[in-house]
Amino acid sequence: MGPFTLADVEREARARLPSEVWDFVQGGSGSERTLAANLAQFGRYALRPRTLVDVSACDTGLDLLGSALEVPIGVAPMAYHRLADEAGETATARAAGRAGALLVAGIFASRTLEEIAAAATGPLWLQLYWLRRRDALAALVERAEAAGYRALVLTVDAPRVGRRLRDARNGFAVPPGIRAVNLDPALMAASHRSAPGASGIESHAREQFDPALSWSDLAWLRERSGLPLVLKGILTAEDARLAAEHGVAAVVVSNHGGRQLDGALPSLAALPEVVAALPPEIPVLVDGGVRTGTDVAVALALGARAVLVGRPVLWGLAAGGEAGVDQVLGLLRGELEEAMALLGRPRLRDLDRGALAPWPGVAAGVG
Numbered sequence: 001m002g003p004f005t006l007a008d009v010e011r012e013a014r015a016r017l018p019s020e021v022w023d024f025v026q027g028g029s030g031s032e033r034t035l036a037a038n039l040a041q042f043g044r045y046a047l048r049p050r051t052l053v054d055v056s057a058c059d060t061g062l063d064l065l066g067s068a069l070e071v072p073i074g075v076a077p078m079a080y081h082r083l084a085d086e087a088g089e090t091a092t093a094r095a096a097g098r099a100g101a102l103l104v105a106g107i108f109a110s111r112t113l114e115e116i117a118a119a120a121t122g123p124l125w126l127q128l129y130w131l132r133r134r135d136a137l138a139a140l141v142e143r144a145e146a147a148g149y150r151a152l153v154l155t156v157d158a159p160r161v162g163r164r165l166r167d168a169r170n171g172f173a174v175p176p177g178i179r180a181v182n183l184d185p186a187l188m189a190a191s192h193r194s195a196p197g198a199s200g201i202e203s204h205a206r207e208q209f210d211p212a213l214s215w216s217d218l219a220w221l222r223e224r225s226g227l228p229l230v231l232k233g234i235l236t237a238e239d240a241r242l243a244a245e246h247g248v249a250a251v252v253v254s255n256h257g258g259r260q261l262d263g264a265l266p267s268l269a270a271l272p273e274v275v276a277a278l279p280p281e282i283p284v285l286v287d288g289g290v291r292t293g294t295d296v297a298v299a300l301a302l303g304a305r306a307v308l309v310g311r312p313v314l315w316g317l318a319a320g321g322e323a324g325v326d327q328v329l330g331l332l333r334g335e336l337e338e339a340m341a342l343l344g345r346p347r348l349r350d351l352d353r354g355a356l357a358p359w360p361g362v363a364a365g366v367g
C-alpha cells in the first residue's frame with residue numbers, strides 16, 4: 001500500500017540506495033543548518049481557510065514563460081539522475097510530462113539533451129553552470145535550442161561547489177558507469193576521482209567552474225540565444241533588482257537545497273523580498289524543502305508563481321523508477337488540490353497573503 005506521502009518515498013529510497021549515494025543526494029554543506037532551515041521555515045506559517053466557497057473545481061493550471069503547466073510545480077535541476085535509476089533523466093522527463101509539470105534538466109544530466117527532449121511531453125528548460133570552457137557552454141546552448149528547450153537557467157549560487165562534509169568523508173566520486181554525457185569526458189575527469197578530503201564533485205567544480213562570472217557576462221549568454229534567461233540562486237532584493245535590469249525573464253529563489261552557503265537564508269524567508277523587488281511580469285520560482293501540497297500553497301501565497309522540487313524526485317526514481325516519480329508528482333498535485341479546496345481558494349490567484357498567518361507564538365513575517 002502507498003506511498004501516502006513523500007516521506008514514505010524517502011524511506012523506501014533510503015533503503016535502496018548505497019549509503020554514499022544517499023549522502024550525496026540528501027546532504028548539504030557545512031553544518032547543514034540551511035538544509036534544515038529550508039524545511040523548518042514552512043512550519044512558521046498557518047493557513048487561514050475560508051468557507052462556503054464553491055470548490056467543486058480546483059484549477060492548478062498556469063502559464064509560465066509562455067508554456068502551459070497543469071501544476072505550479074517543476075523538477076529542480078539535479079546532476080546524474082542515473083545515480084538513482086538506470087533510465088535516469090528520460091524516466092524523469094516522461095513522468096514530469098505526465099504530471100503536467102516543468103522539467104529543468106541539469107547541465108550534468110546523465111542522459112543526452114536530445115534523449116531527454118525525446119522523452120519529454122511537457123516544457124523543458126536547461127540549467128547551466130558558468131564553465132571556464134565557454135566553447136562547451138556555447139555548444140550546449142545551440143543543442144538545447146535545436147532540441148526544443150524553452151529557457152536557459154543559469155545557476156548563480158555556485159562560483160564553486162560548497163563543502164559537503166558527507167561527500168568529503170565518504171570520498172564520494174561519481175561512479176564510472178554514470179557520466180555527464182553532454183560534456184566532453186576530458187572536462188569531467190575530476191568528478192570520477194576523489195582526492196584526499198575533497199569529493200570528486202568539489203574537485204571538478206574547482207577545475208571547471210569559472211568563479212569570475214559577473215553581471216556583465218550575462219550579455220554573452222543572451223547574445224548566443226533567444227531563449228529566455230532565468231537566474232537560479234537569488235536570495236536578496238538587491239540581486240533581484242539587478243536581475244531585472246539585466247533583462248532576466250524569471251528568477252529562482254534558492255539556496256541550492258542547502259548545498260552551497262551554509263547559514264544562508266532559508267529560501268522561503270528570502271521569497272517575499274525578492275517578489276517585492278520585481279515587477280509582476282518577472283515570475284519568481286522558489287525551491288528548497290517543498291515536501292507537501294500545503295508547502296506549495298504556502299510558497300504561492302508568499303508570491304511564488306511556481307515551485308521546484310529537488311530531492312523528492314530522486315527519491316521517486318530510487319524507490320520506483322519512472323513510476324516512483326509519477327507517485328511523487330501525483331502526491332504533490334493531489335495534496336495541492338486538497339489544500340486549495342479546504343482553504344476555499346480554488347484558483348492559484350486566490351493563494352495570496354490573506355491565506356497565511358504566523359503560526360501562533362512564532363514570528364513568521366507574513367507582512
Ligand SMILES: Cc1cc2nc3c(=O)[nH]c(=O)nc-3n(C[C@H](O)[C@H](O)[C@H](O)COP(=O)(O)O)c2cc1C
Binds near residue numbers: 025076254259309310
Ligand atoms: C543530488 C542533487 C544534485 C543537484 N544538482 C544541481 C545542479 O547540477 N545544478 C543546480 O543548479 N542545482 C542542483 N541541485 C540543487 C537543486 O536544483 C535544488 O536547488 C534543490 O535540490 C532544492 O531543494 P530540495 O532538494 O529541498 O527540493 C542539486 C540538488 C541535489 C539534491
Ligand SMILES: O=C(O)C(=O)c1ccccc1
Binds near residue numbers: 079108161205256
Ligand atoms: O549542484 C549540486 O548540488 C551538485 O551536486 C553538483 C553535481 C555535479 C557537479 C556540480 C555540482
